[in-house]
Amino acid sequence: MMIQFDFLWGLARVVSAIMSVVAGPVLIYFLVVNTSLLMLMGLAGWEFVRQNRRKSYAGSEQMAASQLGQGVSVVVPAHNEEVVIVTSVQALLALRFGRHEVIVVDDGSTDATFERLRGAFDLVPVRREIPGDVTTRGAVIDVHVPRDGRTRLVLVRKKNSGRSDSINVGINASIESLVVFIDADSILEPDALISVTKPFADDPTRVVATGGVIRAINGCKVVDGRMVEVKLGKPWLVRIQVVEYLRAFMLGRSGWSRFGALILISGAFGMFRRDVLVEVGGLDPDSIGEDFELVMRIHRHMIDNGRDYRVQFVAEPVSWTEVPVTATVLRSQRKRWHRGLWETLWKYRGMLLNPRYGRVGLVAIPYYWTFELIAPFLELAGFVLVVLGFALGVVSTPYALMFMAVAYGYATLVTLVAMAIEELSFHKYRRWRDLGAILMAALLENLGYRQATAWWRLEGWWASLRGKKPVWGTMTRQGFGDDSPARASLSGDV
Amino acid sequence: MSAGRTFLIVGAAIGLACASAIIVVAIAKLRRGRVAARSRAMLAPYRHSLITMVSGEDDDGQAREALSAVPAPIWVCLRPSVVAFLPKVRGLPADNLGELMRAHGEIDEATRRLTSRSAVRRARAAYLLGLVRDPASAALVLPLLSDHVADVRLVAARALGTIGDPAAASGILDALRTQNGQIGLPAWVAAEALLAMGPGIGPVLQIGLASKDPAVRNVCAKVAGHGTYLSTVPQLRVLLATDSDGDVRVSSAVALGRVGGAHDAAILLRHTDASEPTVLRRTCATALGDLGQRESLEALAGLLADDDRRLAERAADSLVRIGTEGIARLREAAVTTPQGPSARAAGCALELAGLRGQLAVSLTGS
Numbered sequence: 001m002m003i004q005f006d007f008l009w010g011l012a013r014v015v016s017a018i019m020s021v022v023a024g025p026v027l028i029y030f031l032v033v034n035t036s037l038l039m040l041m042g043l044a045g046w047e048f049v050r051q052n053r054r055k056s057y058a059g060s061e062q063m064a065a066s067q068l069g070q071g072v073s074v075v076v077p078a079h080n081e082e083v084v085i086v087t088s089v090q091a092l093l094a095l096r097f098g099r100h101e102v103i104v105v106d107d108g109s110t111d112a113t114f115e116r117l118r119g120a121f122d123l124v125p126v127r128r129e130i131p132g133d134v135t136t137r138g139a140v141i142d143v144h145v146p147r148d149g150r151t152r153l154v155l156v157r158k159k160n161s162g163r164s165d166s167i168n169v170g171i172n173a174s175i176e177s178l179v180v181f182i183d184a185d186s187i188l189e190p191d192a193l194i195s196v197t198k199p200f201a202d203d204p205t206r207v208v209a210t211g212g213v214i215r216a217i218n219g220c221k222v223v224d225g226r227m228v229e230v231k232l233g234k235p236w237l238v239r240i241q242v243v244e245y246l247r248a249f250m251l252g253r254s255g256w257s258r259f260g261a262l263i264l265i266s267g268a269f270g271m272f273r274r275d276v277l278v279e280v281g282g283l284d285p286d287s288i289g290e291d292f293e294l295v296m297r298i299h300r301h302m303i304d305n306g307r308d309y310r311v312q313f314v315a316e317p318v319s320w321t322e323v324p325v326t327a328t329v330l331r332s333q334r335k336r337w338h339r340g341l342w343e344t345l346w347k348y349r350g351m352l353l354n355p356r357y358g359r360v361g362l363v364a365i366p367y368y369w370t371f372e373l374i375a376p377f378l379e380l381a382g383f384v385l386v387v388l389g390f391a392l393g394v395v396s397t398p399y400a401l402m403f404m405a406v407a408y409g410y411a412t413l414v415t416l417v418a419m420a421i422e423e424l425s426f427h428k429y430r431r432w433r434d435l436g437a438i439l440m441a442a443l444l445e446n447l448g449y450r451q452a453t454a455w456w457r458l459e460g461w462w463a464s465l466r467g468k469k470p471v472w473g474t475m476t477r478q479g480f481g482d483d484s485p486a487r488a489s490l491s492g493d494v
Numbered sequence: 495m496s497a498g499r500t501f502l503i504v505g506a507a508i509g510l511a512c513a514s515a516i517i518v519v520a521i522a523k524l525r526r527g528r529v530a531a532r533s534r535a536m537l538a539p540y541r542h543s544l545i546t547m548v549s550g551e552d553d554d555g556q557a558r559e560a561l562s563a564v565p566a567p568i569w570v571c572l573r574p575s576v577v578a579f580l581p582k583v584r585g586l587p588a589d590n591l592g593e594l595m596r597a598h599g600e601i602d603e604a605t606r607r608l609t610s611r612s613a614v615r616r617a618r619a620a621y622l623l624g625l626v627r628d629p630a631s632a633a634l635v636l637p638l639l640s641d642h643v644a645d646v647r648l649v650a651a652r653a654l655g656t657i658g659d660p661a662a663a664s665g666i667l668d669a670l671r672t673q674n675g676q677i678g679l680p681a682w683v684a685a686e687a688l689l690a691m692g693p694g695i696g697p698v699l700q701i702g703l704a705s706k707d708p709a710v711r712n713v714c715a716k717v718a719g720h721g722t723y724l725s726t727v728p729q730l731r732v733l734l735a736t737d738s739d740g741d742v743r744v745s746s747a748v749a750l751g752r753v754g755g756a757h758d759a760a761i762l763l764r765h766t767d768a769s770e771p772t773v774l775r776r777t778c779a780t781a782l783g784d785l786g787q788r789e790s791l792e793a794l795a796g797l798l799a800d801d802d803r804r805l806a807e808r809a810a811d812s813l814v815r816i817g818t819e820g821i822a823r824l825r826e827a828a829v830t831t832p833q834g835p836s837a838r839a840a841g842c843a844l845e846l847a848g849l850r851g852q853l854a855v856s857l858t859g860s
Contacts, residue, residue: 053614057621057649061581068682068689068716124849127842131803149849175804202648204680398497405501409508416515423519427526435519 008392016394019385023399026382027406033371034410037247040255041417047258048315048425063194064096069201071099072178072193073274075170077163079107081184086120088184091225093153097193101152104184105170107138108160117155122147130156134168134282137161143173163267164283164290171274171282180271182319187217187227188269189317196271199312207310208276209298211257211265213250215428216242217320227320232434237330239441240449241323246438247418250315257313261364263299265311267291269319272298287347288470289340296348299360316426327452334453335460339470341373342461373461376454382407383451408446415442533571540564540572547594548579550587558590562597569598580625592626601626608634613643620646624653632659639669644677651679655687660694667702670709678709685716696723703729708739715742719749727753731761744777751781759787766797766805776805783812788819795823798836806835810843814852821853 063069074092078085085104092102106114117123123144130140138161146153156173158166167181178200182188189195192212199207219233232239249266256262267290280294280301287293295311302309324330345352345368352369354361386403389395419438422428429435464470543557552558564572580591595601600622607619620638623631635657638650647669654662666687670678688695695717702714703726715733718726727750734746747765750758762785765778779797782790790812797809813820827840847853 054617054645056577057617059649059652062652062686066682066686068685068720070682126845126849127838128846129803129807129838129842133804145846145849147849149846149851201682202644202680203677204682206677396497398501402497402501402504405505405508409505409512413508413512413515416512416519420515420518420522423522427523432523435523439516439519 011388012392012394015385015389015392019389019395022382022385023395026378026385027402029378030382030403030407030410033375034406034414036367036371037252037414038417040259041247041251041414041421042255043258044251044254044315045421045425047254048421051315052425058198060191060194060198063198063201064098064191066098069098070178070197070204071101071176072097072180072197072271073170073174073176074100074102074193075167075174075179075181076102076104076184077107077166077170077181078104078109078113078184079160079163079166080109080111080113082109082112082116084185085113086116087225088186089117089121089153091187092182093151094190094225095188095193096190097197099176100193101154101174101176103154103156103170103173105166105173106155106157107163107166108158114155114157118144121151121153123153123155128154130169130172132172133278134171136168136172136282137165137285138169140169162285164285164287168282168285171277174274177274178271179274179277180269181267183268183321185322186214186268187222187225187320189227189319192269192317192319195317196269196314199310199314200271200273203310206308207273207312208302209265209270209272209295209311211253211262211311211313212269212271213253213313213315213318214245214266214268215250215318215320216245216323218323218325220320222320230428231431232429232437233323233325235325236441236444237327237449238323238325239437240445241330243415243419243438243441243445245323246422247415251418251421253313254315256364257311259359259363260310261359262311262313263295263360263364263368264292265295265313267294268321270295276301287340287343288336289344292340293344293347296344296351299357300348300351303357303360330453331456331459334456335463336470338373338376338457338460339464341368342464345369345373376457376461379407380451380454380458408450411450412442412446415445536568536571537575540568544572544575544579547590548583548587550583550585552587552590558594561594573598573600577622577625588627592628595622595626601628601631605631605634608638613641613646616641616643617646617649620650620653624649624656627657629657629659632657632662636662636665639665639679642676647676647679648683651683651687655690658691660691660698663688663691663695663698664701667698667705667710667713670713671707672709681709681713681716684713685720688713688717689721693721693723695721696725699723699726700729703733708737708742711737711742712739712745715745715749719745719752722753724753727755727758730754731758734761734765740771740773743774747774747777747781748784751778751784754781754785756787756789759785759789763790763793766793766809768800772802772805775802776808779805779808779812783808783815786816788816791816791819791823794820795827795836798824798827798839799834803835803839806839807842810839811846813840814843814847821847 076088076092089102089104104117124147125142125144128143130143138158141157141159144155154173156169158169171179178197180196196210196212199210216233216238218238219231220227221229221231232242253262253264270291276298280297283290284293298311324333345365351357351361352365382403386395386400390400419442429438540561543560546552546557547561576591576594580588583591604619604622607615610616610619616638620635623635632654635650635653638646641647641650651666651669654666666684670684672678699714699718702710705711711733715730718730730746730749734743734750737743737746747762750762759782762778762781766775779794782794794809794813798806800806810824813824824840824844827836828844831837844853
């Protein structure tokens with residue numbers, strides 16, 4: 001009993017000592033991080049207003065019909081995608097666009113991915129050579145095209161070498177001047193290519209990359225690879241991720257794009273100029289945050305070579321993708337994301353606070369270091385210290401309440417503002433009950449989800465620091481249709 | 495101020511802000527639903543007339559008359575549908591929709607808004623005048639090509655292309671220049687607009703091909719090829735051979751492939767030499783296929799073994815497009831050294847040609 005008392009007394013003194021130093025800074029940190037998010041949303045809202053006003057004269061019809069505009073190669077890396085691959089390719093071929101080809105790179109699938117494609121599109125082998133513009137690892141086995149010789153589909157079969165290397169093979173096989181990477185289990189809106197190529201069309205000499213927004217497909221109704229009804233998925237884990245995607249991916253990235261310092265484009269829906277991809281050597285197959293790493297490399301390459309360039313984000317229309325439905329998969333995903341974030345930030349540490357890299361080096365990268373990389377540590381530490389200190393009586397009730405208000409109340413406000421911007425601009429969720437569920441998810445996010453994801457992110461960081469071998473993990477997916485069987489994929493989340 | 499009091503103020507502020515955000519969401523959703531329902535109800539009696547008009551079945555002009563007479567509040571709801579139909583229809587339905595817009599004062603309003611202080615209004619006005627395709631609007635839209643807002647310049651160029659008045663061609667070319675930090679029109683937008691203006695732009699193209707600005711020369715070369723302007727061929731030859739800008743040379747090569755003659759094969763072949771830039775070599779290989787002259791057979795067959803495998807692929811494809819003799823060369827290459835690079839390129843081209851039915855046509859032709 002005495003020993004226990006001594007321990008608690010000692011612990012209280014330690015917590016008290018730490019709190020006397022960090023109490024103020026912790027509050028300020030949360031205040032700054034949430035305010036910065038709010039500012040990004042303000043920028044995003046401004047951008048959405050601008051885009052909405054331009055929509056009526058944007059010239060989408062001309063772009064869709066143009067034969068002089070740039071063509072697009074849609075690269076789809078596929079590993080064990082038998083459940084969705086046919087529907088996905090049919091939908092991609094049917095996208096509204098003047099000139100596009102679809103290149104599926106079968107990354108050594110062990111299921112019926114190839115057979116399904118061969119059956120559906122009547123594929124036949126051809127002795128087509130794949131140029132070596134970008135260095136690749138996995139040996140190409142063969143190339144197939146539809147028997148009609150006209151459908152713009154190419155299937156490249158290769159030995160398994162990972163998603164990034166498969167995309168690099170796709171880049172080599174592509175013949176159009178713009179290349180877009182899309183996961184096999186993603187659904188694109190019919191006008192997605194028109195929208196995401198618009199910045200290239202309007203400013204072809206300067207725009208080198210664009211990213212499209214990703215939304216959660218769970219719960220939505222999909223027919224023949226087309227999104228027909230947007231609904232919110234059932235598990236709360238999914239609903240909370242919908243809220244998170246809205247805040248961080250759609251509004252956050254739109255804000256960075258508006259600010260002119262977008263450094264992250266999702267690998268699930270990113271478009272790049274092919275010549276720039278070849279110049280920088282394609283994706284890094286050794287990077288676990290390959291999409292982030294690629295965009296950072298492009299920034300560095302363009303600035304180092306004194307070139308005027310733009311990287312932009314397109315908020316509408318969208319790519320829909322499945323988000324994890326279990327904590328296990330979510331944990332694996334967040335560990336990987338954070339590990340990729342850390343490894344990329346560390347790799348490009350020379351750009352940090354380097355005036356040579358303008359807004360990217362002076363604002364975006366420091367922001368990612370401070371409010372993305374370190375955030376889980378500070379968030380968890382702050383939470384544990386305040387809860388523990390409160391329990392031990394060394395943290396006053398007003399301070400604990402203030403912490404909750406600034407860290408979680410303010411965060412909820414940020415999410416609600418994101419929801420309001422979404423409702424005023426794109427209003428994808430039409431049902432009142434979905435809005436109610438999103439609202440509830442914005443509150444529930446603070447009760448366990450944020451703390452759990454913060455912990456998982458730290459795990460990912462720690463694994464990298466210890467030099468553990470990175471793994472992609474297994475993502476169990478449901479497929480597009482309600483009746484589709486679940487399947488496993490080694491790639492494909494955002 | 496005590497900590498408790500500070501918390502109360504902060505908490506209340508956050509709570510109020512959260513409640514406001516929720517109210518905004520609810521009001522926005524409610525309002526959207528009501529506006530949509532109201533519009534549907536107001537438009538219901540006129541939907542049939544609009545469909546009759548756009549489908550070209552309004553022979554007696556009754557539908558147009560009915561829609562011309564709708565009161566202003568209903569026209570506000572109807573207008574977006576009419577504007578959405580305009581780029582999708584041609585001929586009489588398009589003319590009727592244009593007249594409908596005029597009857598409701600939209601053309602006059604758009605003309606006034608061309609000089610509005612708001613860039614969005616100027617762009618919308620130019621867009622609408624383009625959709626209506628009234629030749630009289632060309633002169634009014636033309637000044638917007640030098641607008642200080644890039645979006646407005648872009649929309650104006652498209653509108654002028656849709657109106658199709660060749661008198662605006664030189665204005666489009668002028669708008670290609672990057673001046674005072676304002677980026678010029680994208681090449682493809684300018685080229686599309688010029689092509690839409692038809693054969694009347696020939697003289698302007700010839701002047702443009704001699705421009706000091708590479709962006710202008712590039713677009714003119716593109717248009718010369720796509721629009722089959724034969725009179726530009728001598729200039730295209732010179733540009734391909736001597737221009738200092740890589741893009742201009744590439745566009746000239748594409749154009750020569752489309753509009754050149756028999757002796758242009760030798761010119762294009764010269765630029766497939768290994769000393770030339772990769773993009774130009776590949777473009778010339780493709781252009782030789784477009785040109786379809788047998789004089790290039792030997793050289794194209796030689797390119798099948800080139801280290802640049804994309805160039806080899808294009809050369810093989812060009813041989814297919816040249817026809818029987820080209821295909822014979824490919825067959826020869828495929829069997830001479832079966833494992834060599836020439837055989838690989840030739841084999842693939844033959845397979846693809848077979849799938850497209852080009853081999854059968856070729857054999858029939860021979």
